[in-house]
Amino acid sequence: MTGTTPSDRRPADGSPVARVCVDVALPHLDRPFDYLVPAGLADDAVPGVRVKVRFAGQLVDGWLLERVDSSAHDGRLAYLEKVVSPEPVLAPEVARLARAVADRYAGNLADVLRLAVPPRHARVEKEPRADPARADPAPHGAAGVDPRGWRDYPAGPAFLTALADGRAPRAVWSALAGEDWAARYADAVAATLAGGRGAVVVVADARDLDRLDAALTTLLGPGRHVTLSAALGPARRYRAFLAARRGDVPVVIGTRAAMFAPVDRLGLVAIWDDGDDLHAEPRAPYPHAREVLLTRARLVDAAALVGGWTRTAEGQLLVETGWAREVVADRATLRARTPAIAPTGDDPQLARDPGAATARLPSLAWTTARDTLRADAPVLVQVPRRGYLPSVSCADCRTPARCPHCAGPLALRAADAPPACRWCGRVTAAYACPQCGGRRLRAAVTGARRTAEELGRAFPGVPVRTSGRDEVLTTVPGGAALVIATPGAEPVADGGYGAVLLLDSWALLTRADLRAGEEALRRWLSAAALARPGPAGGKVVVVADGALAPVQALLRWDPGWFAARELAERRELGFPPAVKMASVTGGAEAVADLLAQARLPDGAEVLGPVPADEDRERMLVRVPRSRAAALAGALHTAAGVRSARRAAEPVRLQVDPLALF
Numbered sequence: 009m010t011g012t013t014p015s016d017r018r019p020a021d022g023s024p025v026a027r028v029c030v031d032v033a034l035p036h037l038d039r040p041f042d043y044l045v046p047a048g049l050a051d052d053a054v055p056g057v058r059v060k061v062r063f064a065g066q067l068v069d070g071w072l073l074e075r076v077d078s079s080a081h082d083g084r085l086a087y088l089e090k091v092v093s094p095e096p097v098l099a100p101e102v103a104r105l106a107r108a109v110a111d112r113y114a115g116n117l118a119d120v121l122r123l124a125v126p127p128r129h130a131r132v133e134k135e136p137r138a139d140p141a142r143a144d145p146a147p148h149g150a151a152g153v154d155p156r157g158w159r160d161y162p163a164g165p166a167f168l169t170a171l172a173d174g175r176a177p178r179a180v181w182s183a184l185a186g187e188d189w190a191a192r193y194a195d196a197v198a199a200t201l202a203g204g205r206g207a208v209v210v211v212a213d214a215r216d217l218d219r220l221d222a223a224l225t226t227l228l229g230p231g232r233h234v235t236l237s238a239a240l241g242p243a244r245r246y247r248a249f250l251a252a253r254r255g256d257v258p259v260v261i262g263t264r265a266a267m268f269a270p271v272d273r274l275g276l277v278a279i280w281d282d283g284d285d286l287h288a289e290p291r292a293p294y295p296h297a298r299e300v301l302l303t304r305a306r307l308v309d310a311a312a313l314v315g316g317w318t319r320t321a322e323g324q325l326l327v328e329t330g331w332a333r334e335v336v337a338d339r340a341t342l343r344a345r346t347p348a349i350a351p352t353g354d355d356p357q358l359a360r361d362p363g364a365a366t367a368r369l370p371s372l373a374w375t376t377a378r379d380t381l382r383a384d385a386p387v388l389v390q391v392p393r394r395g396y397l398p399s400v401s402c403a404d405c406r407t408p409a410r411c412p413h414c415a416g417p418l419a420l421r422a423a424d425a426p427p428a429c430r431w432c433g434r435v436t437a438a439y440a441c442p443q444c445g446g447r448r449l450r451a452a453v454t455g456a457r458r459t460a461e462e463l464g465r466a467f468p469g470v471p472v473r474t475s476g477r478d479e480v481l482t483t484v485p486g487g488a489a490l491v492i493a494t495p496g497a498e499p500v501a502d503g504g505y506g507a508v509l510l511l512d513s514w515a516l517l518t519r520a521d522l523r524a525g526e527e528a529l530r531r532w533l534s535a536a537a538l539a540r541p542g543p544a545g546g547k548v549v550v551v552a553d554g555a556l557a558p559v560q561a562l563l564r565w566d567p568g569w570f571a572a573r574e575l576a577e578r579r580e581l582g583f584p585p586a587v588k589m590a591s592v593t594g595g596a597e598a599v600a601d602l603l604a605q606a607r608l609p610d611g612a613e614v615l616g617p618v619p620a621d622e623d624r625e626r627m628l629v630r631v632p633r634s635r636a637a638a639l640a641g642a643l644h645t646a647a648g649v650r651s652a653r654r655a656a657e658p659v660r661l662q663v664d665p666l667a668l669f
Contacts, residue, residue, distance in 0.1 A: 059071070062086050110293060112303065119291070158192060171196060179313050189315065212281050213496065234259075237263045259271070298314065322585045325585050347542050352549060383506060412436065417429070506546065582630060599627050
């Protein structure tokens with residue numbers, strides 16, 4: 009390890025006290041600790057550097073937050089042991105943001121800083137710096153901004169003008185079908201740079217990141233932005249992080265790893281498809297990228313852009329509270345850009361095809377695919393599950409087939425494969441139903457591979473391509489072909505798809521999840537957006553009842569209406585985001601102990617317990633939004649009491665969890 013160690017133990021002459029966030033994940037130690045700065049480290053021990061300190065008799069890592077003249081601690085202060093690197097990796101703005109995020113999610117500052125600052129790579133720090141002169145934002149004003157791509161949205165050009173003028177507009181954008189969303193985000197970034205400020209843009213996955221990267225390179229030229237993603241590897245990720253921290257580039261894009269990216273003069277934070285669950289961090293304190301970015305916008309008075317094909321209830325709340333303005337197209341433009349969308353479960357269709365209510369591929373979907381293929385255009389088929397038959401049941405009594413060893417669900421991986429458990433992997437060749445003794449199995453859920461096999465037989469001679477976890481296609485040619493894809497893996501077709509078939513809608517709509525309808529609409533719109541416009545022959549068929557609210561929103565291409573409806577229902581029922589809710593998960597005694605220690609705010613409701621995984625239980629605590637900070641503080645304090653007592657059984661705290669059931 010390289011770094012600087014003190015040559016003597018004299019305190020530094022100026023500001024000799026360093027306040028350090030010690031990298032210890034214990035709630036009762038979530039506060040800065042004061043250390044003396046040795047004279048030999050005075051020059052290197054600047055705010056933002058990594059340090060080594062003695063804590064509880066051990067040498068531990070930490071971040072130096074600030075230097076002050078004196079300490080409120082009456083006892084003797086220990087000295088900093090080492091400055092790991094003189095590189096100030098923790099920007100002051102990011103340190104303030106990390107503290108705000110930790111407080112919001114009832115977490116520890118050290119846990120958030122671990123997410124915000126990537127691990128050090130010493131060799132990268134020693135590399136020569138790129139020329140930063142060409143990467144500085146150059147203010148040119150609104151005259152240098154081209155709003156052509158945003159003119160389909162009445163409020164779009166004004167949004168770009170405000171960015172170019174250095175103001176802080178906030179927008180919730182619903183993209184039109186076929187929209188080049190990456191180009192529109194590049195326009196917003198260019199306008200921000202024209203106003204002399206930088207930008208951070210977060211997307212859900214590597215495919216979206218590659219698309220945005222290409223759009224920014226085309227518009228801004230090379231060297232004006234970097235990408236931040238955990239998939240880059242330690243060296244490339246740290247190199248990109250340092251380029252942003254040193255001010256060599258004014259724009260950072262990436263997956264959720266970029267939500268804390270240090271950008272000078274931050275003027276815009278943006279997120280695409282905020283309803284994707286990949287935006288939720290799986291590590292404590294489990295922050296969501298959307299909420300982190302909106303917190304940044306508030307702290308530094310930056311603009312915010314929340315965009316997607318659909319709109320989440322959280323996005324609708326921003327609009328209804330006046331925090332942001334919606335950016336949507338007028339109805340005439342919407343009709344010209346949207347494909348023709350039809351359900352298979354409405355009354356006229358059932359009159360023509362009585363089997364449509366139960367058929368997996370009703371006649372309307374089959375004839376649409378046939379006519380599109382005859383017109384030499386590709387057909388996209390969205391299937392909610394990957395695999396062959398990822399869920400099977402008894403053919404006689406329809407009881408779900410479970411593993412006799414662990415009770416996990418049985419699945420078929422191929423036509424000639426025996427059933428195997430999806431949890432433990434054990435093969436159950438001689439399966440017998442425990443209810444009726446039957447030995448025959450039928451499909452409960454059909455996966456992408458089986459769908460490709462079935463459609464290949466239905467349309468012989470037509471190329472069949474699959475896109476899913478094993479191989480995700482980015483683009484496909486524009487000729488006749490069947491493209492079977494799972495949600496999120498749909499490739500872009502040259503010239504757009506002639507038809508999009510949305511199968512097995514019940515698998516999305518019947519999930520025991522608060523966001524089932526919202527997630528179904530998000531997946532459908534993401535696929536339907538790849539179809540050609542209706543005037544150009546583009547068609548979408550959804551195998552669902554047209555009376556259902558998510559299907560109605562799809563038919564009208566009106567995600568704002570559905571989001572408003574969802575938010576109104578959640579207000580009535582008392583569910584997020586209309587209220588603040590926290591989940592407390594652990595053993596029954598540990599959960600009860602933590603809640604007994606918590607001084608919950610007035611108006612708090614405790615719901616549960618309900619079973620969780622691995623013999624644990626979950627309790628939910630609900631408060632009005634105005635009491636959110638008090639709830640997070642009470643839970644964090646209670647967790648600190650338990651950690652100070654060295655409670656053996658851990659408890660998991662999550663504020664605003666994505667899944668409540």
